[in-house]
Amino acid sequence: MHPVLDVRSVTKVYGEGDTTVHALRGVSVTVARGEYVAIMGSSGSGKSTLMNILGCLDIPSAGRYLLDSVDVSRLTDRQLALVRNRLIGFVFQSFNLIPRTSALANVELPLAYAGVHAKERRRRAMRALETVGLADRHDHEPNQLSGGQQQRVAVARALVTEPALLLADEPTGNLDSHSTDDVLTVFDELRAAGRTIVLITHEPEVGARADRLIKLFDGQIESDVRQEAVGRHAVGAR
Amino acid sequence: MNTFEIIRFALRGIAVNKLRSSLTMLGILIGVAAVILLVAVGNGSAKQISDRISALGTNTLTVMSTSRNATGSSGLTLKIADALDDPVLAPDVKSVSPVVSTSTTIAYGSTSHDVSSFVGTTPSYFTASNTPVQTGSAFSADDNSQGRRVVVIGQTVAEDLFAGEDPVGQQVTVGGALFTVVGVLAEKSESTGQSDANDVAIAPIIAVRQVLTGYGALSSILVEAANSGMVATVQSEVATILDQRMTAATSSTSSTSTPYRIRSASQLLETQTETADTFTTLLGAVAAISLLVGGIGITNIMLVTVTERTREIGIRKALGAPRRVILTQFMIEATLLSFLGGALGVAAALIGAHFTIAGVKPLVVPSSVALALGVSVVIGMFFGGLPAARAARLRPIDALRYE
Numbered sequence: 001m002h003p004v005l006d007v008r009s010v011t012k013v014y015g016e017g018d019t020t021v022h023a024l025r026g027v028s029v030t031v032a033r034g035e036y037v038a039i040m041g042s043s044g045s046g047k048s049t050l051m052n053i054l055g056c057l058d059i060p061s062a063g064r065y066l067l068d069s070v071d072v073s074r075l076t077d078r079q080l081a082l083v084r085n086r087l088i089g090f091v092f093q094s095f096n097l098i099p100r101t102s103a104l105a106n107v108e109l110p111l112a113y114a115g116v117h118a119k120e121r122r123r124r125a126m127r128a129l130e131t132v133g134l135a136d137r138h139d140h141e142p143n144q145l146s147g148g149q150q151q152r153v154a155v156a157r158a159l160v161t162e163p164a165l166l167l168a169d170e171p172t173g174n175l176d177s178h179s180t181d182d183v184l185t186v187f188d189e190l191r192a193a194g195r196t197i198v199l200i201t202h203e204p205e206v207g208a209r210a211d212r213l214i215k216l217f218d219g220q221i222e223s224d225v226r227q228e229a230v231g232r233h234a235v236g237a238r
Numbered sequence: 239m240n241t242f243e244i245i246r247f248a249l250r251g252i253a254v255n256k257l258r259s260s261l262t263m264l265g266i267l268i269g270v271a272a273v274i275l276l277v278a279v280g281n282g283s284a285k286q287i288s289d290r291i292s293a294l295g296t297n298t299l300t301v302m303s304t305s306r307n308a309t310g311s312s313g314l315t316l317k318i319a320d321a322l323d324d325p326v327l328a329p330d331v332k333s334v335s336p337v338v339s340t341s342t343t344i345a346y347g348s349t350s351h352d353v354s355s356f357v358g359t360t361p362s363y364f365t366a367s368n369t370p371v372q373t374g375s376a377f378s379a380d381d382n383s384q385g386r387r388v389v390v391i392g393q394t395v396a397e398d399l400f401a402g403e404d405p406v407g408q409q410v411t412v413g414g415a416l417f418t419v420v421g422v423l424a425e426k427s428e429s430t431g432q433s434d435a436n437d438v439a440i441a442p443i444i445a446v447r448q449v450l451t452g453y454g455a456l457s458s459i460l461v462e463a464a465n466s467g468m469v470a471t472v473q474s475e476v477a478t479i480l481d482q483r484m485t486a487a488t489s490s491t492s493s494t495s496t497p498y499r500i501r502s503a504s505q506l507l508e509t510q511t512e513t514a515d516t517f518t519t520l521l522g523a524v525a526a527i528s529l530l531v532g533g534i535g536i537t538n539i540m541l542v543t544v545t546e547r548t549r550e551i552g553i554r555k556a557l558g559a560p561r562r563v564i565l566t567q568f569m570i571e572a573t574l575l576s577f578l579g580g581a582l583g584v585a586a587a588l589i590g591a592h593f594t595i596a597g598v599k600p601l602v603v604p605s606s607v608a609l610a611l612g613v614s615v616v617i618g619m620f621f622g623g624l625p626a627a628r629a630a631r632l633r634p635i636d637a638l639r640y641e
Contacts, residue, residue, distance in 0.1 A: 057556055057635040078560055084634075085558020096553045096638065099546075100254040110557045112243060157557070 002069050004164050004196045005031040005054065010063030011219075012049050023049040025219035026063070033164075036191040036229070037198045038207040041216035047200045050216065051169045054198065055090045056083055068164050085113050089158030091168035091199075095150045097142040103129065103153045104138040110161045128156040132186050148179025155186050159195070166190065168199035172206055184209055244563060248570035255543075262539050262622075263579035266614045269532020270583025271590065273525040273610035278591050278600035280521035284514030285601050297332075297469055298366050299476060300501045301459040313455020314498070316443075318483050322461060328475040330468040333362035335460040336443055338451045344391075344399065344439060345411040351398040353391075355438045356412070358446025359460070364390075366462035369440070374406035374421030382442035387449070390421040393436040415449040417441060469502050476500060522606075529610060533617040540572070540621040544629070545640060551629040552637030564630045565623075572622025576615040584611060 012024040023046045031037055041047040052058035053065060056072055065072045068087055075083060084090075089110075097106050107125040116124070129135045132152040142150055151171055158166055168187070172180040184206060187197055191211075199210070207213050208230045215222040252259045301322075303313045319336035322328060338358040344351050357363070364376045377388045389410065396405045405419045426435040447453055463472040477500060484497050551564055584607055591600040629637055 052635045055556070057638070058633060081555070081558050081560040083558075084556060090556055092556075092638075096549075096556070098550060098553060101250070105250075109554070112247075113554075113557060113559045113563065115240075161558075 001033060003030040003032050004035075004068060005029070005198070006064075006066040006069075007050075007054070008064040008066075010050075010053060010060040010065060012046070012053065012058075013061045022219055024053075024060070027216075027219070027221055029214065029221065029224070031165075031196060031198060033196055034191075034194050035196055036187070036209075036211045037214060038210035038212070039198065039200045039214045039216060040202060040204070040207045041222075042202070044218075045216040046219040047216050048169060051167060051198075051200050054165075055088055055167045055169075056080055057090070081113075085110055086161060087164045089161065089163040089166045091151070091154050091158045091166070091171045093170040093173040095142070095147075095154045095174075097150060097153060097157075099143070100141055102139050102141055103134065103145065103156075106142070106153055107138075107157045107160050110157060114161060125156075125160055128160040129153070131159070131189070132156045133182075146179065147175050148182045151175060151179065151183050152186060155183065159190065164196060166195055166197045168197070170200050170202070172201065172203065180206070241566070244566045245570055247567045248574065251567065251571045252574060258539065258543055259575060262536060262575050262618070263582060265532055265535035265539060266576055266579030266618055267583040267586060269529045269536070270580050270610040270614050271586040272528040272532070274584065274587035274602060274606050275590050275595070275600060276521045276525035276528070277518065277606040278587070278602045279595050279598050280514075280518030281603050282601040283598045284511065284518055286598060287510045287514050297463045297465055298502070299461040299463065299469065299473055301461060301476060301480065302457075302499045302501065303455060304497055304499050314459055315455065318480065319456065319459050321479055321483055322459065322476055324479065327479055328472065330464045330472045330475060332462045332464045333366055335360045335363035335366050335462075336456045337363065337458045337460055338443060338446055339457040340446075340451050342413055342450055344395065344417075346399040346408060349399055351395055353395055353437060353439050356446070356450065357438060357440045358443040358451065359440060360443060362462065363440065363460060366460050369426065369438075370424045371421040372424035373404075374419070376421055376440075377442050382444055385444040385448060386442060387415055387417045387445045388420045389417040389439050389441040390423060391419055391440075392423045392438040393425045395437060395439055396422045412439075412441075413450045415445075417445070473500055473502060525606075525610075529613055532614065536576075536614070536618050537621040540618070541625060544625040547626065548629040548632075548637050548640040551626065552632070552634050552640065555630075555634040555637060561630045565627055568626030568630075569619065569623045572619050572626075573615070575622065576618025579618070580611045580614050583614070 007027055007029045009026045009028050010024055011022070011026055014021040014023055027046075027050060039047050039050065049058070053060050056067070059073060067083065070083070072080070072083065097103075098109065104122070104125055107128055108121045111121040111124060126135060126138060129138050132155050134149060134152055134156065137145060137149065142153070145153065151174075155168075155171070158168075171183055175183065180203075187199070188209065191197060197210075199206070201207050208227075210227070211229055212224070212226050214224045301314065314336075316336055319334050322331060323334040324331075336359060340356050341352065341354050342356045344353050344356075360382055361376055361379050363369075364371065371390060374390070376390055377386070381388050389412070391399075391405060399405065399410065400408065405422055408419050409416050410419060411417075423436070423438065423440070461472060461476055463469045480498050547568070554564055587607075588602065591602050629640070632640070
């Protein structure tokens with residue numbers, strides 16, 4: 001079976017001349033279906049840059065990126081929108097919910113862009129909110145929710161389209177330990193359900209719960225190890 | 239994603255930012271309403287002036303002598319007045335009223351009044367000069383030819399001399415002779431260039447010449463055209479007759495120019511309308527400036543919201559919104575805000591136009607409505623749509639990072 005994610009010697013260069021910054025210096029990695037991968041690295045190691053490229057939010061300077069066997073760099077703006085909508089669910093560090101809009105409407109948004117009818121949209125959005133345990137808060141606006149709840153709404157929004165790949169850019173970076181646990185539990189459950197998850201973190205205890213740990217240093221992969229997940233929620237323990 | 243869904247998104251976008259939406263609409267509202275109202279006030283005052291002038295009678299001509307010493311053969315005479323009433327040479331003349339005018343004192347019992355304009359004329363003067371009689375009656379042609387001493391007085395004179403009494407039938411003393419008051423003129427609105435249009439007395443010309451002015455030249459001759467469209471024709475007809483009559487009388491004295499002057503109310507009307515037009519243009523300029531300021535206000539608020547909206551556009555793009563959908567949503571938002579604001583502005587202006595502003599009844603000009611609405615809507619759509627169009631072109635990550 002082909003990998004969900006296939007990155008081949010991707011580089012990313014910001015600026016030009018004297019101010020050139022090499023954020024990525026040739027990164028190659030493949031992620032198979034159903035894997036739970038954590039990418040760690042210090043600040044400036046290029047992990048966020050890699051994540052933005054994986055999420056099709058940014059384009060690499062060189063190298064190839066195949067998502068579900070599709071070469072993303074050759075896609076038009078329209079096709080990219082389709083890929084972001086159908087293949088990727090992205091969770092941001094700063095949640096990025098649409099302000100003054102209910103949790104349900106936020107979760108419905110990707111489905112609306114996918115052209116799903118209102119009734120079906122509502123049903124699926126409610127199911128996604130149930131998955132993250134926030135069905136009873138569906139009519140709350142982002143500023144009426146705690147950080148952890150907001151991030152869980154964002155996770156619900158990311159998985160509502162049932163994407164091949166769930167990407168999370170420091171999903172617990174802005175959360176306290178209790179909320180962190182809430183969000184990670186959701187990821188454990190998704191992992192158990194067979195979803196492919198790639199997340200970025202700088203917290204070792206978050207990285208420890210993944211099946212595979214990739215460490216980035218100075219724009220290159222320093223280590224890539226499979227590990228026995230620790231501290232995982234009972235559901236995910238199998 | 240169909241258009242209906244996008245419209246719903248746009249409506250929600252307007253609804254969630256109530257304060258910003260209402261401020262934007264307020265800016266457009268004020269701009270539009272100011273333009274429409276200011277132009278309406280200018281137009282209303284122009285209309286008021288032309289109404290006043292047409293109240294004087296637009297289909298009359300006044301013939302006056304140009305020579306200062308209006309005595310002897312050089313001035314206008316009754317003969318000339320009679321000559322103007324010529325169905326062959328001047329077929330479009332409806333009536334000719336010779337006028338002598340002087341200021342004198344009218345006395346009734348112990349009270350007296352200095353009337354500024356004591357007019358001696360023929361009965362046709364009343365219709366020609368648009369001065370109808372309110373109570374009593376005008377004098378007749380018979381009264382004039384018989385030289386009867388009767389007089390019709392204006393409102394000011396009546397109030398001054400006969401406080402509380404009915405003036406009709408009373409006898410007044412003018413220049414040592416007794417005149418019987420037969421009528422009182424209807425109140426005239428204060429017309430342009432005259433101190434008090436009601437401070438007049440009108441009597442048969444024969445009696446007035448006998449008692450007051452003597453048999454010198456006439457002050458003027460009032461010529462009434464058959465209708466207002468014939469004024470120019472009548473003017474040339476009258477000029478032809480006058481040229482014959484008066485050059486014959488004043489062969490050698492002043493051959494350089496005509497010894498008479500013809501003034502028509504429509505000429506006066508033209509001048510006044512030009513003045514009023516200037517006024518309207520001035521107000522229009524003020525309105526244009528307020529529209530500009532309003533436009534800058536709209537631009538400002540639309541641009542200020544760009545940061546927040548750019549992030550939102552970044553989020554939407556990251557969730558897989560195609561550029562077309564984002565553009566359409568934001569353009570619909572901008573269009574709706576502009577149109578709603580504009581429509582409210584038009585409504586406010588139309589309501590405001592029902593009130594009298596600075597003594598002027600505003601008269602809404604349809605083209606100003608279209609112009610004000612058009613400019614505001616275009617500004618709103620442009621500055622609402624342009625930043626959104628730019629943000630929609632950005633990569634999602636750049637839009638998300640926009641500060």
